[in-house]
Amino acid sequence: MRSEREIHLFPLHGILVPEGRLTLRIFEPRYLDLVSDCMKREQPFGVALISEGEETGRAAQCHDLGTLAHISDWDQQADGLLEISCVGGRRFRILSQEVAANQLVRARVRVLSACPRVEPGRSHQPLVTLLRQLMERAGRPPGTDARFDDAGWVGCRLLELLPLGLVQKQRLLQLDDPRQRLDQLLGALNLVQ
Numbered sequence: 001m002r003s004e005r006e007i008h009l010f011p012l013h014g015i016l017v018p019e020g021r022l023t024l025r026i027f028e029p030r031y032l033d034l035v036s037d038c039m040k041r042e043q044p045f046g047v048a049l050i051s052e053g054e055e056t057g058r059a060a061q062c063h064d065l066g067t068l069a070h071i072s073d074w075d076q077q078a079d080g081l082l083e084i085s086c087v088g089g090r091r092f093r094i095l096s097q098e099v100a101a102n103q104l105v106r107a108r109v110r111v112l113s114a115c116p117r118v119e120p121g122r123s124h125q126p127l128v129t130l131l132r133q134l135m136e137r138a139g140r141p142p143g144t145d146a147r148f149d150d151a152g153w154v155g156c157r158l159l160e161l162l163p164l165g166l167v168q169k170q171r172l173l174q175l176d177d178p179r180q181r182l183d184q185l186l187g188a189l190n191l192v193q
Contacts, residue, residue, distance in 0.1 A: 007068070008034045008045040009097065009105040011060040015169050016047040016067040017156040018114070020088040025081045028056060030104040035071065035084055044068040044089055046109060049170045059099045065174045067091050068111070088156075090114060091173065115152040115178045124182045128154055130189075134161045151178035158185055 010031065016022045026032055038045050046066045053060030068089035075083050092109040099105050120128055128148050135146075138161060147153040155178050159169050168188065175181045 004095070004108065004110050006106055006108050007043070007092070008038065009062060009066070009094075009107045010034065010045050010047050010069065011050045011053070011055065011062045011105065012047055013050050013055060013166065014047075015049050015159070015166065015173055016069055016086070016088040017159050017173060018067060018088045018090060019153065019156060020067070020160050022047065022069060022086045022088070023083060024086065025077070025083050027081050030100075030102045032082060033102070034104060035074070035082065039071060039074070044070045046092055046094075046107060047086075047088075048094065049166060057103070059103045059105050062094065062097075062105075063170050064094045065091060065170070066094070066109075067173070112176070115176060118151050118178055119149050120151045120154055120182055121179060123186065124151065124154070124179070127158060127182055127185055127189075131157055131161070134158075151182055154178075155181040155185065162189075164188065 010024075026035055034045055045068070047069045048062035048066030050060040051063050069086040070089050071084050072087050073085040077083050091112045093112060095108045095110055097105055097107040131148070131154055135157070155172070159172055162185075164172075172181050172184060175184070
């Protein structure tokens, strides 16, 4: 994968984490164009948290770090809206962006390396236990693809499931060190022992 590339941006009041799932209901013409283009070219688009503005209307300002979204499925709903399912890929940093006349945003991004795979430390075990419990309660029992021995995977799943503020989730997503992300989650949840 090239480290720098151009992608469409989909600014949201939400985040997408690597390997996370996201379902979007598409109704604005600019985003129908985005989905059509991405599907034709078999390319992902970028999801970035809005820092200023709204999801509809004029193009919003985004935080400079987001996650690639790979379209995994789509369905035309009875109400005429398009629903797409996406899976989070690698994180990216926005280098520059341009807003088209239809308010669709294209950005030049640097795709970041995957976080190093390291095991959670002994101090992180309360987070691993919490994640198992949250997955069970959410009706998502850990499957064979669960990687509780991967600090990056554990941190990303917790970002999906915990009721943290969006700016706090964004700050945690921006960390490159998976253990540092877990350390900060421990502090935020007062699970430090």
